[in-house]
Amino acid sequence: MENIQAVKGMNDILPDQIGWWQFVESTTRKLFERFGYREIRTPVLEKLELFARSIGESTDIVEKEMYTIADSRGEWLALRPEATASIVRAFIQHNLQADPLARKFYAIGPMFRHERPQKGRYRQFHQIDAEAFGVEDPMLDAEVMYMLGLLLRKLGLTAVVLHINSLGCTECRPVFRERLTAFLEQNVGRLCPDCQRRRHTNPLRTFDCKVDRCQAVLAEAPLLLDSICGHCAEHFSRVKGYLEDLRTPYVINPRMVRGLDYYTRTTFEIITDRLGAQNAVGGGGRYDGLVRDLGGPDVPGIGFAIGMERLILLLQQEQPAPVGVPPVFIAVLGERARHRGFLLSQEIRELGLEVELDYERRSLKSQMRRADKLGSRYVLILGDDEIERNQAQLRDMQEKTQSVLPLSDAPAQLKQLMISAA
Numbered sequence: 001m002e003n004i005q006a007v008k009g010m011n012d013i014l015p016d017q018i019g020w021w022q023f024v025e026s027t028t029r030k031l032f033e034r035f036g037y038r039e040i041r042t043p044v045l046e047k048l049e050l051f052a053r054s055i056g057e058s059t060d061i062v063e064k065e066m067y068t069i070a071d072s073r074g075e076w077l078a079l080r081p082e083a084t085a086s087i088v089r090a091f092i093q094h095n096l097q098a099d100p101l102a103r104k105f106y107a108i109g110p111m112f113r114h115e116r117p118q119k120g121r122y123r124q125f126h127q128i129d130a131e132a133f134g135v136e137d138p139m140l141d142a143e144v145m146y147m148l149g150l151l152l153r154k155l156g157l158t159a160v161v162l163h164i165n166s167l168g169c170t171e172c173r174p175v176f177r178e179r180l181t182a183f184l185e186q187n188v189g190r191l192c193p194d195c196q197r198r199r200h201t202n203p204l205r206t207f208d209c210k211v212d213r214c215q216a217v218l219a220e221a222p223l224l225l226d227s228i229c230g231h232c233a234e235h236f237s238r239v240k241g242y243l244e245d246l247r248t249p250y251v252i253n254p255r256m257v258r259g260l261d262y263y264t265r266t267t268f269e270i271i272t273d274r275l276g277a278q279n280a281v282g283g284g285g286r287y288d289g290l291v292r293d294l295g296g297p298d299v300p301g302i303g304f305a306i307g308m309e310r311l312i313l314l315l316q317q318e319q320p321a322p323v324g325v326p327p328v329f330i331a332v333l334g335e336r337a338r339h340r341g342f343l344l345s346q347e348i349r350e351l352g353l354e355v356e357l358d359y360e361r362r363s364l365k366s367q368m369r370r371a372d373k374l375g376s377r378y379v380l381i382l383g384d385d386e387i388e389r390n391q392a393q394l395r396d397m398q399e400k401t402q403s404v405l406p407l408s409d410a411p412a413q414l415k416q417l418m419i420s421a422a
């Protein structure tokens, strides 16, 4: 019988990789909390309608990438393809607007999109997500991008560029949409079948088309950034000013449209040239009408998501793997020593050190080999003779020296040694 494999595009994260994930997660938590963001965890399964209404019916995500499930009562559910919609739903459902401490949120977890898998693109992937509600001032837009940039710097990532754009508002975007549709109409013969369809359903998305001949058409297309209204232009110019004050470099990219309908005004992406076709590490923007459109109060919002797989692929190109502290090893010879070693291992763990020991009565030689493989700096060697004398041998694997120490003192002494070796 054939072995069962994981679902295509869904990856195991094995222990030899987990150091990267833990490093990214702990750095994120520490940093975001400094900016007042608090963690929120929402279900991975939501009502399908939530995503259709927020992300947009005619987006790639909703049209073709969602994993949907009909539950036993015939209600349509979907595995979340992104986090913003769920966080907005929770914000409304729990009336978090009434809680002054609940305005900024972050979440870390898996998302699901049925895309064609390739390097940096998977069907289950993970995002770090941040969302802030209730502030219209462009100072927050700049702070959000600054926080994202600071996180990448703290992680040690350098090969990335911040792209920014404004997608206008409900006043100016529809006007532009008509202009763009008219332009696409004039050039319809030169467009791919997808873009021919998009010119009615979602004309802005044509800017994202990868087909060369569409790109050639769109190089001549009018740009939204040139037609945003006075309020949006003022907002955008203040965002740029604050970014400059914060010494956050950016590139204006008037062709960046993002794949979700709910964005308004400021949008941004973190772009790299080191991941082949999957060049976006993260992206986000303002969504001032979304909370209201989903039935909540009329509060503005802004947020972003970073793709953790892509982030870690980049980190792996730039720096060595984060290393943990190797464990202390307890090697035992004889039954009494084995029992005493077992108890000692728990005493040492209670003091906060990681300990490995032999459970299987292996030879002393093979225990020492294992300690060496684990990279243990210190090995406590216990034989029945040592137990008789209430002593243990302490071997320093690096210095290749051995000394004797009283058993009762062993945990405290080891802790001291590990602290000074760190």
Ligand code: AMP
Pocket: 082, 113, 115, 120, 121, 122, 123, 124, 125, 126, 127, 259, 280, 281, 282, 283, 284, 305, 306, 307, 308, 309, 310
């Ligand atoms: P989006 O919500 O589409 O703007 O995605 C935000 C970030 O999530 C992207 O910049 C990617 O880093 C990451 N991402 C999106 N889709 C995938 C995917 N299928 N596989 C891996 N990462 C993804």
